[in-house]
Amino acid sequence: MSGASDESRSLRKFLRHKPAMISFVVILAYVAVAAAVILGDLVSVEDCERRYGPKSTPGFGVSQLFEKRLQDLSWYAEQIEQKLALRQKLKRRLQSRGVEPTNEKIEQELRGLRIGNLRPADISAEDFQIRLDSLWNTVAELDEFDDLNNPGSDTTTIERLTSAAEGQMRSLYAEQTPAEARHRNLHLLFGTDVAGRSVFLRSIYSIRVAILVGVVTGFISVAIGSLLGLAAGYFGGWVDGVVTWLYSTFASIPNIVMLMVLAYMFRGGEIDAWLNDLTGDRFGWLIGGTLDETLIPVFVAFSATFWIGPCRVIRGETLKLRESEYVQASQVMGYSRVRILLRHILPNISHLMLINFSLLFIGAIKSEVILSFLGIGVQSGASWGLMIDAARDEVLNDFFWQIGAATALMFGLVLAFNILSDALQDILDPKHV
Amino acid sequence: MTVSTGNLIRPKSPETPSVALSVRNLSTSFRTDRGLVNAVSKVSFDLHRGESVGLVGESGCGKSVTSKSIMRLLPEHVTRYGAESQVQLDGENLLTYSERQMRALRGNRIAMIFQEPMTALNPVFTVGWQLDEALRYHTKLNRTQRKARVVELLDMVEIPNPDRRYYEYPHQLSGGMRQRVVIAMALACEPEILIADEPTTALDVTIQAQILRLMKNLQERTGTAILLITHDLGVVAQTCDRVVVMYAGQVVEQATVRELFHDPAHPYSRALLQSIPQSGKKQQGKRLATIDGIVPSLFDMPDACRFADRCDCRQDLCVTDLPPISEDDSGRSVRCHFPVSDSSSTRSEV
Amino acid sequence: MWAYVLRRFFYNIPVFMGIVLLVMLALRVRDPVNGLLGKVKTEQEIAAKRMELGLDKPFVQQYGIFLKKLCTLDFDEESWVNRGQTVGEVMQRCVGPSLALTVPSLVLTTLISVAIALMSAWYRGRWLDKALVISAVLGMSVSFLVYIVFGQYYAAAWLPDQIGMSPFAVSGYEPLEKDGIGTYVLKHWPYYCLLPVLISVIVAMGYDTRFYRAVMVEESGRDYITTARAKGASQPKVMFVHMLKNAMIPIITRVVITIPFLITGSFLLEVYFAIPGMGKQLLTAVVEADFPIVQAFTAVFAAIYIASNLLTDVLYAVVDPRVRLS
């Protein structure tokens, strides 16, 4: 039934299906980003955790509110001030021990302060102090105004003072090369979260998690499901009985309950210990840490529930195919079972595998978000679920950048997959409801 | 034969009492993703009271679309009827009727039987309920009267144990019985016109014959006019008085059964006749004739004879001009530049 | 018909036994009493707990005992986190709030989605249908979490600012027992549960509408629809009588298939709105390694699922004469 012409016809249909093609390109873009994160170290875990600026700055580097602008520049000034204080303390401690402090070492301390790729200016501590003082003076002037956000007639004055303060703040930090400035703009593109971390970098890093979870669980689930489904449908008898029982059983445990039980199972490091025993302490080395630090528990939990869908569908289709004339004819002609399976049945269910993969991908991404939110999914790094979870309080303070970024990126990927799955189903399996 | 100008058929006075239904220049198009599809183009024929007319043609030529256009059962928002199209009943054009007016006619004055008895009945309602439905919509009978009528109908279509069958579901009946139920349903309100779209195709030969005999008997009793759509010329020969032959959305020939079988005028009709096995003649060693070539695409109909590509007596005129309809006084008409005459053996070979 | 239902019942017995087996095995991969560390002091107490749960017995025996307890609805172990309460008591406390969320969600979702699907099928191919289809896909592509976060933001923070009163609670719950049924239905339920229910309805609507629409479209192309129209049935008659009754079969299946997802959904809602239902309790138990609760709750969830499956089979038989009469 399915021949080369059939496949090329489907391919042509697919190429002509505009929404599907656009979705496909979108998905490829996401995969490319994920690959760049995994292989090319585009964004590292450390990048996700580093501070890039004051807390909760809005995206695109613009804050309309004078209040917030003032807060932010005070924050930058405070960073320098803290370092200066530290430097003072260090100096005193050294002197108390009777050591004449070499300026170099102390200045070094000050240089060590980086906010993202923003470095303090290359000036002496005394100069810092001077510039800092003038900044605080401007800030004090601004503090005279009662309500910065509703300045009324004083808008121009406040605007002038704020801009001046911002200039003074910038003078505390080193002049940036154009490339550095571009990077910084990018890091602050979607603003920062409560801890001053870059929302942009975190949401990009989350693509890695989403794609990894989608691909790995999709692949494992479809592989297990197809294998069992094929075996059940083709061999029938007790094999079918066992497989049917197995998937009825697994399907009867609500997905999330199963995930929770598995989370319970993985918690506490006993499985790590056990696996390390088994492999002579090589397991931790192999996966680069404990299970909790990797995505492995998530993969296992998802695959354990997701294989049911493809298994059920493929079993049904295989049953139908087995009864079909051309398979029966092959049997009469004495072809081996393996040959019939590989040559006749497998090609005719491959489209179902593809469709199911696509559907499971969506399921995995969405479930990952929910699990991470519940605190039993991704434990380290960043993921959309963690971001949305973190954004709960921000939203109540009318700050939408973090949840917005995570939602938008996730929406793009899931929508693309939804459209792609629909198109695949239309083209490859038109009978399906 | 007289040749009429253009496509217009000579008015056949639809007001003569014997005409039950008159289809005039019916064109039906569908809006699709790839543009407008013209499935039926300028189809005209009459259906007289008590008469059976066969509508034949190969698959996809627009038979079902024609019949559903008459009943206005096509999906309204994608269907377009041509400006001159008319389906006349009592001198009124059904194509201009509102849905409500149509509803009053459907199942009441015009009824329809469908091809697939297995799926034509609703699986989740009892046979009795479904038969009762038409009566509920179109008559003022009360519950008990309707029940009696339904049982009577089931009895009429020769279903044994109608009292028991009343409460059964379609899946409990055989294919032949279901088709009888469908027929009973169509006849419930004693319609003037019955459109049967391939009523026997899905059934085996013995059941087919029974069903046809049943329809014929019922027609004799009620005087219903029947439009019988079929592929099967054998069925037409058995049951019909007149035949309308369709090809690629057009009527190519109209004649009485006798005329068509003995003296087909259109090359397509002739080819169609040659492709049915005839029991009388000696067939051994001689393959059944098939018609070579393909039907032109609905998207790309030539503005000439649509059969020209496959016609073995095609001439230059055929690929350039649309043939007019020529009609003789007896109502026999043909759409061909070079209709085949009785002495068909002397036709020119191309 | 009863033979059929009975057959389905017996078919589900090994399935349920399988689930219990699976759950018990999974929960014993790590030593359960580790969860007690830090909660009780002495070795003796741990040993006593071990005895109480029968964890010192061979696994087969434990399996038998647990199955027996499930069948006799005997949940009298003490919860490890909620000291002094048995599992049964904890469960009793949690069932009400869970039902208060899930049942209305399920009913509302189904009614609204079927209605929208019918509307979509009615206007099939026209702009209303297209708009509904597109919004369903868009709606499906947004995470559940986002609906919750924004739902709560707008209904519980933004709306009160606008209208000067707060119609919905941000979190919390008042049980039915507290002020009697009247106050509960009129005051507590709408205040604490209506918002989460609405959110879960909106989330589920995209999926359900799409599915039901596909069902309706499939049914509307069937021959019996044409037959009915040819009989003179009006469009509403065709849709609401002929089509809907046939569509009931996939609709019922769908409703039951949704139940596990509904449980998933109510987990999130319970956690987010701090409604003390079974989901929230189970999550707490998992996080705090409360072994007796995890084991019993999981088994009960599976039992609910199987029971609802059986219910479908019965409903199936009621709706579809082909099943009933075979």
Ligand SMILES: Nc1ncnc2c1ncn2[C@@H]1O[C@H](COP(=O)(O)OP(=O)(O)OP(=O)(O)O)[C@@H](O)[C@H]1O
């Ligand atoms: N709703 C529709 N939209 C677009 N095209 C249609 C529609 N309904 C029918 N057609 C087209 O109209 C043409 C005529 O179809 P019709 O069903 O009338 O054929 P038919 O003569 O009844 O064939 P058969 O003998 O196979 O029943 C076909 O090519 C079909 O594809």
Ligand SMILES: [Mg+2]
């Ligand atoms: Mg047809």
